[in-house]
Structures are given as C-alpha cells and as structure tokens.
Amino acid sequence: MRRSLWLVFVSLAMATACAKPTPERRVIDDAAAALGGRSRIQAVKTLVIEGEGTNGNLGQDMTPEATGQGFTVTGYKLSIDVPGGRSRIEQTRTPNFTYFQGQAAQKQTLGIDRDVGYNVAPNGTATRLSVPATKDRRAATYHHPLMIVRAALDPQAKLANARNFGNQRTVDVTTADGLTFTLAVDSTTGLPTSIVSMADNTNLGDVAQETSFEQYQDVNGIKLPSRLTTKIDNYQTSQLRVTKQAIDGDAGDLAAPAAAASAAATPGPPPATVTAEPIGRGAWLLGGQSHHSVLVEYSDHLLLIEAPQNDTRSLAVIAKARELVPGKPLTMVVNTHHHFDHSGGIRAAVSEGLTVVTQKANVAFFQQAIGRAHTIVPDALAKNPKPLKLEAVDEEMVLKDKTMTVNLYHIAGSPHADTLLMAYLPRDRVLVEVDVFSPGAAVHPYAANLLENIKKRSLRVDRIVPLHGTSVAFDALMKTQPTN
Numbered sequence: 001m002r003r004s005l006w007l008v009f010v011s012l013a014m015a016t017a018c019a020k021p022t023p024e025r026r027v028i029d030d031a032a033a034a035l036g037g038r039s040r041i042q043a044v045k046t047l048v049i050e051g052e053g054t055n056g057n058l059g060q061d062m063t064p065e066a067t068g069q070g071f072t073v074t075g076y077k078l079s080i081d082v083p084g085g086r087s088r089i090e091q092t093r094t095p096n097f098t099y100f101q102g103q104a105a106q107k108q109t110l111g112i113d114r115d116v117g118y119n120v121a122p123n124g125t126a127t128r129l130s131v132p133a134t135k136d137r138r139a140a141t142y143h144h145p146l147m148i149v150r151a152a153l154d155p156q157a158k159l160a161n162a163r164n165f166g167n168q169r170t171v172d173v174t175t176a177d178g179l180t181f182t183l184a185v186d187s188t189t190g191l192p193t194s195i196v197s198m199a200d201n202t203n204l205g206d207v208a209q210e211t212s213f214e215q216y217q218d219v220n221g222i223k224l225p226s227r228l229t230t231k232i233d234n235y236q237t238s239q240l241r242v243t244k245q246a247i248d249g250d251a252g253d254l255a256a257p258a259a260a261a262s263a264a265a266t267p268g269p270p271p272a273t274v275t276a277e278p279i280g281r282g283a284w285l286l287g288g289q290s291h292h293s294v295l296v297e298y299s300d301h302l303l304l305i306e307a308p309q310n311d312t313r314s315l316a317v318i319a320k321a322r323e324l325v326p327g328k329p330l331t332m333v334v335n336t337h338h339h340f341d342h343s344g345g346i347r348a349a350v351s352e353g354l355t356v357v358t359q360k361a362n363v364a365f366f367q368q369a370i371g372r373a374h375t376i377v378p379d380a381l382a383k384n385p386k387p388l389k390l391e392a393v394d395e396e397m398v399l400k401d402k403t404m405t406v407n408l409y410h411i412a413g414s415p416h417a418d419t420l421l422m423a424y425l426p427r428d429r430v431l432v433e434v435d436v437f438s439p440g441a442a443v444h445p446y447a448a449n450l451l452e453n454i455k456k457r458s459l460r461v462d463r464i465v466p467l468h469g470t471s472v473a474f475d476a477l478m479k480t481q482p483t484n
C-alpha cells in the first residue's frame with residue numbers, strides 16, 4: 001500500500017515536471033508571479049481603489065474630431081467583491097465645458113451585482129441596465145490586472161494566441177463566463193501593461209476598448225497600477241490617478257439596489273413609440289419618448305428631420321412617416337448635428353435609401369461612420385448595405401418646391417456644437433431645433449446664441465418645435481433671457 005502510493009506520487013511529480021507549459025500559460029504564470037504570486041492573487045477578497053482623474057465626452061464634443069471637452073472626476077471609489085462578482089464605482093463629475101445640465105458637479109454610481117448591472121442617478125433613482133449594457137459592464141470589471149490574471153488562472157478559462165510585439169507579450173483570455181480579452185504584459189517585468197476587449201458602439205460599430213496600466217505600487221504584497229487610462233479606439237474616455245488602494249479592506253454593501261434587482265433586464269433599447277402631431281400644413285412632429293423628428297411633405301416626396309438614437313427608434317420613425325403619407329417616397333433625412341444620440345439612426349436611414357443632409361463639418365464623420373464594421377452587433381446597414389448619398393450645408397440651404405419650403409441654417413457660434421442646423425418653415429413660421437433650447441429645462445446655456453442666430457437671419461418665428469419636449473410659442477425662448 002505504502003509502496004503503490006509512493007509510485008503514484010513519483011509519477012505525478014514526473015508528469016508535472018515534464019509537462020511543458022504552453023506559451024499562453026507562461027504569459028499568465030509570469031504575470032501572476034510579477035503581481036505577487038498565484039495563491040496571493042487567488043486569496044484576494046476585496047479591492048478598493050480611490051482616486052481622481054478625467055472622463056472624456058465621446059460623441060458629444062463641438063465637432064466629430066474634437067477632444068477638448070471632458071469632466072473632472074473627483075471622489076472616485078471603485079469597490080470590488082472579487083469572488084462575489086460584485087463591484088461599484090462612485091464618482092463626482094464636473095464638466096469643463098458648457099454643459100446642457102449646467103456646470104454643477106454631479107454624482108454618478110455605476111454598479112454590477114452578478115447579472116444585475118445598474119446605475120443610480122444623482123436623485124437616488126436606480127435603474128437596471130439592458131442585457132448588452134450589463135455584458136459591457138461585466139467586461140469592464142476585468143479591465144484590471146488583478147481581475148484578468150485571476151480570471152485567466154481559473155481552470156475554466158481558455159488561453160490562445162500567444163505572440164510578441166516589441167517588448168510586449170500578449171495572450172487572448174476567454175473567461176469562464178465567456179468574455180474574451182487580449183492581455184499584454186511587459187516582457188521584462190511580466191507586469192500587465194494593457195487589456196483590450198472588443199465592444200459594439202451604436203454609432204461606431206466594432207470598437208476596441210483598451211485600458212492601460214502604469215506606475216505599479218506594492219499594496220499588501222500585490223502589485224497594483226496607480227495610473228489607469230481607458231480608450232475607445234484612439235479616443236481617451238477616462239484617466240484615473242489612484243490616491244489610495246487597499247486589498248481586503250471594507251468594500252461596503254455591494255448588493256444591487258432593490259429597485260434595479262427587481263426590474264427586468266431588457267434585451268436592448270426599449271421598443272419605440274412614435275406619435276404624430278401636425279405642426280403646420282404638411283408638417284408633423286414625430287414624438288414619443290425622448291428624441292423626436294419632424295416629417296415634411298413636398299409635392300412628390302417626403303423629408304425627415306432627424307434620425308436619432310439607434311436603429312430601433314429611427315426605423316420606427318421612418319415607418320411612421322411612410323404610414324402618415326403613404327403615397328409619397330421618403331427620400332431625405334436632415335441631421336441636426338453629429339452628437340451620437342442625434343446621429344445614431346443615420347446608418348438606418350442610409351439602409352432605407354435616404355439621402356443625408358448635414359452641416360459640412362460632419363461630412364468626413366458620416367463617410368467614416370457608414371464604412372465602419374458592425375460585426376459584433378450587425379445593424380440595419382450591415383444587413384442591408386447601401387452607399388452613402390450626402391448633401392452638405394455650409395451656412396444655409398433651401399429645400400423648396402411649389403408646395404413646401406424648408407430653410408436650413410447653420411447655428412453659428414453655438415457653445416453646444418459647431419455642426420448644428422436648425423430648420424425654418426417660413427409658411428407657418430415654425431422653427432425646428434434641438435438641444436439649443438429645450439423648454440422646461442432647468443438651465444438654457446445655449447438659448448442666447450440661438451436667439452442671436454434667429455435675429456441675424458431676420459426670421460419671423462411664431463412657434464418653436466424642439467426635438468426634445470413639446471412645442472412652444474416663440475415667447476418661451478425670449479423669456480429665457482434676462483430683461484433689461
């Protein structure tokens with residue numbers, strides 16, 4: 001008995017000694033050793049990271065190419081229950097630009113508790129994320145050296161494709177819960193330098209989400225980075241300077257708020273509800289939910305103003321337009337500005353054969369947007385490719401036939417964006433605009449510039465139809481300005 005056990009032991013030891021680790025396994029083993037060792041990593045219960053930094057403003061800057069706008073982040077705290085799969089970020093963001101909600105700092109809470117992703121608004125209201133947004137939130141939790149290496153040490157993880165780039169060794173890690181990352185480590189130190197995962201972005205399609213790690217420091221026997229920088233493709237979306245971090249400290253209660261946990265996770269954006277309300281002769285506001293459009297009827301065709309948000313919204317708006325005036329083809333869509341929430345349906349409009357009319361500063365952006373790959377979540381245009389037909393507006397364009405006139409004007413000098421168009425329907429003295437005046441909003445930081453542009457053009461406006469909210473008499477815009 002004793003003899004046979006001994007033999008088993010010897011043969012196991014020989015097998016272990018002889019089995020050469022794969023190149024993939026070596027990258028992970030070296031990274032684990034550099035961070036503090038496999039058993040130390042696997043024993044970690046909590047990680048709490050505090051710091052400050054910046055957030056970008058992807059898709060919402062002054063032009064499609066601009067990168068100057070952002071938020072200063074203070075009071076950042078990331079608390080992770082490592083084996084429990086729960087984490088929460090709390091932070092305060094202050095805009096460094098003229099923000100539509102005003103300049104006051106706002107608190108954000110972003111969390112995940114197993115399969116419940118959630119956000120808590122500054123007023124305390126918790127909402128549950130959709131299934132795809134929860135998947136992205138889960139992927140984000142692995143964008144840290146300790147979390148990805150710990151996941152890669154799991155026997156259920158799959159490792160593939162070890163390779164070298166300069167002073168980097170990279171390996172693809174598919175975690176036990178089925179998410180794939182590319183981990184890069186420094187060939188000399190073995191310390192992780194970056195993690196990349198691919199994600200779907202409504203406007204940009206397939207994007208690389210990359211977090212890079214610098215300035216490692218020793219925390220209770222584990223090396224942790226103190227500078228973390230996140231990019232979407234080449235656009236920096238956040239930078240964090242760690243001021244304090246602790247292993248196995250008090251992470252607090254990381255359970256999802258009850259309101260989020262008890263809500264259903266929707267499979268994607270909510271179904272669109274589109275209402276129609278006349279705003280003049282041959283013109284309708286296509287309302288419902290948050291982002292609206294306007295339909296304009298010409299003698300032999302239809303024009304849509306705005307294809308917002310995503311395929312779901314914009315395809316429903318296009319269907320509503322065709323239902324309202326079934327006898328005439330919908331041929332054109334005017335884009336008010338490049339901001340992602342107002343241009344997220346342009347690809348859908350192109351897939352439906354519409355010509356895009358936009359301010360000239362957006363031309364390169366839309367040409368690129370139409371050409372980008374959408375393989376992770378194929379959208380309407382990926383499934384039904386069509387070439388881009390585009391007309392650029394510089395300062396002014398008149399779209400006119402014998403029954404209808406629409407004047408498009410560049411809203412010059414707006415602190416909201418440099419790419420804005422407003423639409424004026426002279427027969428009914430209706431002005432269509434978005435974001436630069438939203439009746440009922442707490443602040444109106446762009447209204448003075450809108451008034452200037454209306455005066456400069458000598459437009460006689462009776463009603464304003466904003467694409468957020470409800471239409472109002474022109475007087476409502478005047479009342480946003482101080483009287484003197």
Ligand SMILES: [Zn+2]
Nearest residue numbers: 337339416435
């Ligand atoms: Zn905007």
Ligand SMILES: [Zn+2]
Nearest residue numbers: 341434435468
């Ligand atoms: Zn808006």
